[in-house]
Amino acid sequence: MTTKMTSRKILAPQRTGPCLCLRKNFKRIIISSVVFVTMVTLIILSSTDRIPKLTWQTTSASDRSCLSVTQRRMLAESIMEVQRNIAFLAGTNSTVDSKWAMQLESIASQLDLRLRSRQHQSALLPDMEPKNKQGNGLSHVCHEVYFGRKYDKPFNQHGMEIQKCDYAPPLSDVITVILPAQRWSNQRIKKVLTKLCNLYRVPVIVLAHSSTTFTTSLPNVQVALIESDTGDGKALNSIISTVGTPFTMIGHSLVTFSNQSSIERLVRVIDDLPHVQVATGAFRDEEGHWSHGCLQQKMLNYRAKFKYGYYYSKYECMYCDMSLGPFVTTTDLLRRVKFRENLTGTILYVDWFTRVRNAGVLGMACPDVMFFVKTTTDLTKQDWGTYAKAWELQTITDHHGVTFQYQCGEVGLTCESPFDIIGSFLLPPCCLEIVTKEIEFLVDFLEENNMEYELRDGTVLGATKFGSYLPWDFDVDIFINCKDKDKLLREGEKYVRTKNCTLEIKKSYYFVVHCKYFFYEFMCHNEISNRFLPKEYQSHPTSIYYSGRWIKVIANPGLFSRNNIGFNDLRHAQHWRHLVKNKNAEDRGAYKNPGSWKPCSRPGFHACLDQYPGDGNLPFVEL
Structure with missing residues (x-):
């Protein structure tokens, strides 16, 4: 028996045994069980009422009733991963990790293709009416309409287009941009500000070294002088406390700004997906090197490992544990999960993303949004050493596969009193x-x-x-x-x-x-x-x-x-x-x-x- 597999599958498992054909009633029982587990999890842990939606690979329309041995094993492992996480938290007052609900729904959508048709899309089609009400209140930005793949042939720089609307507030009331520019030259600060302010009339706060001679007359721009002995984290925490908009963009590492760096797109993702509170884009450095910037992280047994890539996607964005580029997030999250005050540089953001992920919050990287940055980040053993000490890690494997080892004394561990x-x-x-x-x-x-x-x-x-x-x-x-x-x-x-x-x-x-x-x-x-x-x-x-x-x-x-x-x-x-x-x-x-x-x-x-x-x-x- 052969099964036609569609070309859009993320995974293409080979047949390793007889196909398991599930009757409709049995499939519905499994789906009901998945939904029941999700509901029980949320009730037991009682931390949030937001249930994310996501799709995964499914069998093709001609093979809806069959799952291969490989697919069954993947589903079983996914279910057991969620079960293990729930098992030791059941009966406690703990945080519901948004990833669990995402995994359970993706399992359900594999078992019943009808669930996929109920998923919302990232943009409307030309004949569709917008729904300006979101589950968490009014939309903060206007909707997009997709005009099709032939709209801007052959380069396809357009197609998903923002529409005018009367329900979204001015963007200046929605987002504040913070530029951590303590080590930027005056020329670089001026260039980024000029390009940004030509595109967006939003509040901008520049964190500059106290010895800087930079000044600006651009409207809505504030320059905050930071002493040399003040860590980046402490400076950011201080200035975030003054932000009056619901969203904040942290524009670290920028060298310019263009219309390919759509702030509205990232705000919309957070608006539409309540379980997502951080959104970032791809980035391109001055050598022309491009990266989607989506990293996955696992931390266990005094070890951390980072992988470049994604397991799930929605709204043409990748679910990520962290990103090394500029990002948009809710101001509330920045106040709840503060930056570690003694850290400086890129490792500061790696640390922040780790603590955000531990809080059960999901982030996304939308590769159609491209930021222009100074260099593609390669962290050294010394850089990672500050992270290792903060998290008590002896081994770190970065997203390039390079492994760094640290002694107990270097990271604050001891063998006293085993x-x-x-x-x-x-x-x-x-x-x-x-x-x-x-x-x-x-x-x-x-x-x-x-x-x-x-x-x-x-x-x-x-x-x-x-x-x-x-x-x-x-x-x-x-x-x-x-x-x-x-x-x-x-x-x-x-x-x-x-x-x-x-x-x-x-x-x-x-x-x-x-x-x-x-x-x-x-x-x-x-x-x-x-x-x-x-x-x-x-x-x-x-x-x-x-x-x-x-x-x-x-x-x-x-x-x-x-x-x-x-x-x-x-x-x-x-x-x-x-x-x-x-x-x-x-x-x-x-x-x-x-x-x-x-x-x-x-x-x-x-x-x-x-x-x-x-x-x-x-x-x-x-x-």
């Missing part, structure tokens, strides 16, 4: 590196001295789940054969001192190596577990690939973990010392509710344990 850290957070990578090297250091000693040993308890649980140290543990459990105890105590004490560690004898069979941050518990037994292996394998103890090398563990680590932890041992929970003991939990094993986390002490922080699913190891390593 036990306190794991109450809410994953251990930072630098701490995992320390404990891994110390495990290797001790294992080297044991193996060089032909001592029988094996990892046990929580350490073998980490080895089973992750092939590494469990990132919410704080000690290490090692069992040895008691016949090697005297040698370990005699030779081991001198050995561990070379790493500034100490060896303490707790009991005749129990001793502890204390290092700077972590400690290592040794228990001796008259036998170790290799006796449970078939006789022919007892001389070859079981090893597991652990952080890049083979290390000996209990004979059957999976069986040990299942019997030691009990039900659902592969699911996750905080270290047992951070949980209240419960008789029911003890009867069932080690944990009452495996697969769930305690609420984080810093809600929303990227290293919070409750940011992760309670099951699976890949979410902790993928980004």
Whole structure:
């Protein structure tokens, strides 16, 4: 069976198995479930009543009832992503992320093409009457009409045309333009102002260095002098408090202004799509390099990664997590999510977009709007370092694929008191590196001295789940054969001192190596577990690939973990010392509710344990 796919699809999944043909009733049940989940989410979290609309790829008209295996898997993953986000927030007073509603509606539109026909378009057709009322009040700008693809052949510089109307206020009452020009030359300031004011009669505020000699007699232009020791963020926050219009444009990095930089278009996008509060355009630098400027961001486990591109679109604009060019936003949002006062330059805006996205607000980049900027932004390791410190990140991969690494001390992280850290957070990578090297250091000693040993308890649980140290543990459990105890105590004490560690004898069979941050518990037994292996394998103890090398563990680590932890041992929970003991939990094993986390002490922080699913190891390593 073959299926005709339309040329406009964003994705073109290949057939990897039989086509699943869904009956109409079953499809409608799925759609009803998606809508129900959306409504329940909004009711439970009760933060907003604005539900975004978006379309995604659908099957062609000739194949409406069939979904390929690839498409089904994509839909399932999208639903599960929303489900995971809802699951750990359900029952709390939290922010509804606009992206969830957008994803759910896009899933519904894939299952029923009729939903697509109900979506509003970005412009009217010539025979359509405008609707000047929006869900959030009057339109702030006049509507556009699309006159067709032949309207301005062959260059198509026109087609979507703004119409005159009597319902929109003057643009001067709608938007204020702020130009952060502290490091601009007088000539550049003059050029941008002249071009801008020739096109738009709107209030403009120029942030200029206090030593500037620039003056202007242009109407509606205010020059605010900024001292050299005042950060860009602090200067912007101060001046935004004086803005009297509902929208603000931050015109950073501009070198000129033209009629291709349509302010009305960006205001209209925010007007028409209530879940969108930031709109930007493409940008072109002085070398002629063009970029749509739409970036996606993911921040997890002390790492951040930026990708150039988009997953969703509407109104011929891309949904973005951030952009590196000039942008329009609501003045209210700028006052609610302030710029970080100690940051300066482009990284200031990267940081602001990150906090806007964390607040559940969406932005869009409309590539038909083109700004002219000084240079295409390439941030250095030093630039990213200020961002890494602000967000406590050890690794940043930028949108060019370049990765920057930072040490714990450079970004304000510490490995002091691992036990306190794991109450809410994953251990930072630098701490995992320390404990891994110390495990290797001790294992080297044991193996060089032909001592029988094996990892046990929580350490073998980490080895089973992750092939590494469990990132919410704080000690290490090692069992040895008691016949090697005297040698370990005699030779081991001198050995561990070379790493500034100490060896303490707790009991005749129990001793502890204390290092700077972590400690290592040794228990001796008259036998170790290799006796449970078939006789022919007892001389070859079981090893597991652990952080890049083979290390000996209990004979059957999976069986040990299942019997030691009990039900659902592969699911996750905080270290047992951070949980209240419960008789029911003890009867069932080690944990009452495996697969769930305690609420984080810093809600929303990227290293919070409750940011992760309670099951699976890949979410902790993928980004």
